[in-house]
Amino acid sequence: MKKLIILIILFATSSQLVSAQTCDCNPNGFNSFVFSYAKTNQTVRDGHQFSVKCKTPFTLNGGYKCIYSTKVCDVKLKAVIKNATGAAIKTYANFTFPLEYEFLNGGNYVLEITPVCGDKKCPSVKFYFGVSCEDVADCKCNKAGWDNIYASINNVSKQIKCGETIDLKVGQPFSLKGGYKCEGDCNAVLNAKLVNLSTGRVQNFPNFKMDG
Structure with a gap:
């Protein structure tokens, strides 16, 4: 009888330890995104289509928080910018906000940002860019x-x-x-x-x- 009680206590302790290490995706997704371009700011959502000029810098700010119970669980962000053919032109293995970037060539591009909470890959967001280059003669x-x-x-x-x-x-x-x-x-x-x-x-x- 005493052995049975000891086993139950160990099991309960082990369950609490696992629970303390929980790190899940946020059901609400990312925080609001703010896009800054040509001295203007606008709040944007996943899937927004931007029209920008090449060699003109812009900034995209945002954030993401994983859900945890006791122990703090920080998100790890990954990002990639792809051209119209799907080829990656810029990869961020450890991405942090804000993103400061400018396109050097015209075309259509997509920015994808993926959060990772613990070992869970969470739903990503995508932003689309139409880039035009107007060469102005000197x-x-x-x-x-x-x-x-x-x-x-x-x-x-x-x-x-x-x-x-x-x-x-x-x-x-x-x-x-x-x-x-x-x-x-x-x-x-x-x-x-x-x-x-x-x-x-x-x-x-x-x-x-x-x-x-």
Whole structure:
């Protein structure tokens, strides 16, 4: 009879020990996610689709807590970023929030974050990214200013300067030749405006050409 009592006590003690080491997935899942991009913040959920530009950093913050009874059980997070073909371009074996990242190339990507509580792999979350790359040409004003400008009147060409007055008769044709070169891999777009100083009438010439 005494042996039976001893066995029961040992069994009860062993059960309490196992219970103290319980580490389970959180039924409520992750904490709220906050996405920060281009100086704006928004709260997002699992499955959100983002539209971002390449070489533009963003931040994703969040959190996850495992369920435990007595002994603290910290979550272990794993994350991976995959491209449209499913190939992993970035892997985080020991992921921590916040995620700070920027895509270098355009395309479609998915970020998957998986929590692990003890030896249990918990349900993951996924976020989708559409990334566009707009290469903006380095285009600046020419420090040297305009090319030489020539006015042709009665088949006589004369170099003129900015602000110079040209004397013409009513109905007398004339032409201008010259141009402007931007600095960088881009072309200048010229817009001209002819103003009658007596009447104030304005005539606009979009995409003006100075080819004589």
